[in-house]
Amino acid sequence: xxxxxxxxxRRRIGSGELAVGDAVPSESQLCAQWSASRGPVRxxxxxxxxxxxxxxxxxxPPMVRRQALSQPFxxxxxxxxxxxxxxxxxxxxxxxxxxxxxxxxxxxxxHLEDGEPVVQLLRLRLIDDKPAMIERTTFVDSxxxxxxxxxxxxxSIYAHLQSLGHDMTVARHxxxxxxxxxxxxxxxxxxxxxxxxxxxxxxxxxxxxxxxxSDDRYRPDIVSFTxxxxxxxxxxxxxxxxxx
Amino acid sequence: xxxxxxxxxRRRIGSGELAVGDAVPSESQLCAQWSASRGPVRxxxxxxxxxxxxxxxxxxPPMVRRQALSQPFxxxxxxxxxxxxxxxxxxxxxxxxxxxxxxxxxxxxxHLEDGEPVVQLLRLRLIDDKPAMIERTTFVDSxxxxxxxxxxxxxSIYAHLQSLGHDMTVARHxxxxxxxxxxxxxxxxxxxxxxxxxxxxxxxxxxxxxxxxSDDRYRPDIVSFTxxxxxxxxxxxxxxxxxx
Numbered sequence: 381x382x383x384x385x386x387x388x389x390r391r392r393i394g395s396g397e398l399a400v401g402d403a404v405p406s407e408s409q410l411c412a413q414w415s416a417s418r419g420p421v422r423x424x425x426x427x428x429x430x431x432x433x434x435x436x437x438x439x440x441p442p443m444v445r446r447q448a449l450s451q452p453f454x455x456x457x458x459x460x461x462x463x464x465x466x467x468x469x470x471x472x473x474x475x476x477x478x479x480x481x482x483x484x485x486x487x488x489x490x491h492l493e494d495g496e497p498v499v500q501l502l503r504l505r506l507i508d509d510k511p512a513m514i515e516r517t518t519f520v521d522s523x524x525x526x527x528x529x530x531x532x533x534x535x536s537i538y539a540h541l542q543s544l545g546h547d548m549t550v551a552r553h554x555x556x557x558x559x560x561x562x563x564x565x566x567x568x569x570x571x572x573x574x575x576x577x578x579x580x581x582x583x584x585x586x587x588x589x590x591x592x593x594s595d596d597r598y599r600p601d602i603v604s605f606t607x608x609x610x611x612x613x614x615x616x617x618x619x620x621x622x623x624x
Numbered sequence: 625x626x627x628x629x630x631x632x633x634r635r636r637i638g639s640g641e642l643a644v645g646d647a648v649p650s651e652s653q654l655c656a657q658w659s660a661s662r663g664p665v666r667x668x669x670x671x672x673x674x675x676x677x678x679x680x681x682x683x684x685p686p687m688v689r690r691q692a693l694s695q696p697f698x699x700x701x702x703x704x705x706x707x708x709x710x711x712x713x714x715x716x717x718x719x720x721x722x723x724x725x726x727x728x729x730x731x732x733x734x735h736l737e738d739g740e741p742v743v744q745l746l747r748l749r750l751i752d753d754k755p756a757m758i759e760r761t762t763f764v765d766s767x768x769x770x771x772x773x774x775x776x777x778x779x780s781i782y783a784h785l786q787s788l789g790h791d792m793t794v795a796r797h798x799x800x801x802x803x804x805x806x807x808x809x810x811x812x813x814x815x816x817x818x819x820x821x822x823x824x825x826x827x828x829x830x831x832x833x834x835x836x837x838s839d840d841r842y843r844p845d846i847v848s849f850t851x852x853x854x855x856x857x858x859x860x861x862x863x864x865x866x867x868x
Contacts, residue, residue: 399796399798400796401733401735401796401826401834435832445832489645491645550852550853551852551853552643552644552645552850552851552852553850553851553852553853554643554848554849554850555799555821555848555849555850555851556821556844556847556848556849557801557802557819557820557821557822557844558801558819558844559818559819573817573818574803574817574819575801575802575803575818575819575820576801576819577799577800577801578801582645588679588689590645600800600801600802603800604798604799604800605798605799605800606796606797606798606799607796607797607799607851608794608795608796608797609794609795609797610793610794610795
């Protein structure tokens with residue numbers, strides 16, 4: 381029992397549901413939630429305290445001290461895996477899968493030859509049936525062509541590509557804000573012009589070859605990003621300046 | 625000379641001016657920029673290649689392969705240090721420094737007692753005299769009171785606090801998008817309602833005690849954030865879901 385309680389709290393920290401500085405549910409709340417006695421609840425909290433994930437104890441209410449080893453890389457790339465880890469239901473509505481010659485910005489982003497074909501996907505992503513994000517993803521042709529044999533409404537494309545041996549091991553994320561255009565507004569159910577959180581991402585293979593470029597737009601009232609860094613960990617979070 | 629060229633490119637990678645996947649200036653461009661011969665330019669590129677910062681060579685154009693050891697933690701906290709590292713001029717216009725009782729959200733964010741005083745700052749930040757960001761920062765009183773003896777228009781508050789021994793060693797950043805309110809719009813020179821990139825940050829001492837909480841709003845056409853992660857590095861970049 382104490383292991384199940386500890387695992388659940390670890391998951392909630394790992395998913396971001398409980399953030400650093402948040403209070404951990406009290407002993408009595410955990411007892412009620414798990415129909416458990418004080419013994420296993422205290423043991424679970426002691427385990428997490430020993431791992432350094434939570435602080436408190438000796439009269440102080442327990443509080444999240446640091447992130448669980450951080451969200452696994454896969455679950456950051458895969459919306460489906462992330463939503464499942466939250467204990468919610470991921471969903472998707474595919475609006476378009478198309479093969480077409482790469483535009484100049486995709487030639488640059490994916491290091492292609494002029495006119496090389498790419499596979500482009502437009503999908504609305506849902507959390508518990510509520511629109512949360514729109515993804516506009518471009519795959520290099522050798523990878524993307526496998527999507528024509530796949531039902532993009534059936535689940536995680538990332539998991540599908542992995543099963544075919546297409547591993548993405550490095551990603552670069554650029555994060556900013558944009559005004560919702562008409563497509564965004566209609567699909568996400570927000571007014572045209574309202575602020576969206578945008579993540580543009582390039583993911584590459586272990587050999588350093590770009591595989592996908594995506595423009596993902598989130599409803600900021602539903603999803604935000606958190607990053608923790610310190611003088612020790614040297615996180616690669618950077619501001620980027622667009623000289624104008 | 626080759627050391628100066630390498631250092632300059634390292635700085636440009638470190639500041640985010642050159643991002644992963646970007647082309648490094650060609651040998652001829654570098655020769656022209658530095659009025660240098662091919663020798664030192666090639667030596668500089670070879671040094672960076674040996675460090676793994678750039679790829680290419682043997683006929684392929686050099687390209688940024690990974691971030692310089694990443695932006696130092698300090699320069700992410702300090703807007704002034706970051707802008708200076710870009711080779712631009714940071715600026716600020718302080719609109720308010722006030723001492724007042726903490727509101728409930730600051731009591732929660734900074735782990736204060738009800739009614740404890742805090743010091744709050746409203747500053748417009750500039751890059752080369754152009755408005756780029758508005759910061760609304762709340763300091764715990766023991767740290768913030770030192771700002772009344774400091775000219776907040778003279779430069780980096782972070783450097784000032786460091787010189788007084790107030791070190792911030794851990795930070796948690798939550799990133800989303802918001803519509804510009806009237807204050808934002810007037811100071812940043814954008815229409816009311818236009819999208820801004822928001823970073824809310826809590827920075828803590830090495831002992832884990834919160835020191836400041838800030839709500840920083842950036843013009844997204846001028847500043848964005850980039851993050852690089854991989855299966856190896858396990859960056860603590862997380863999505864956060866606001867259940868509604």
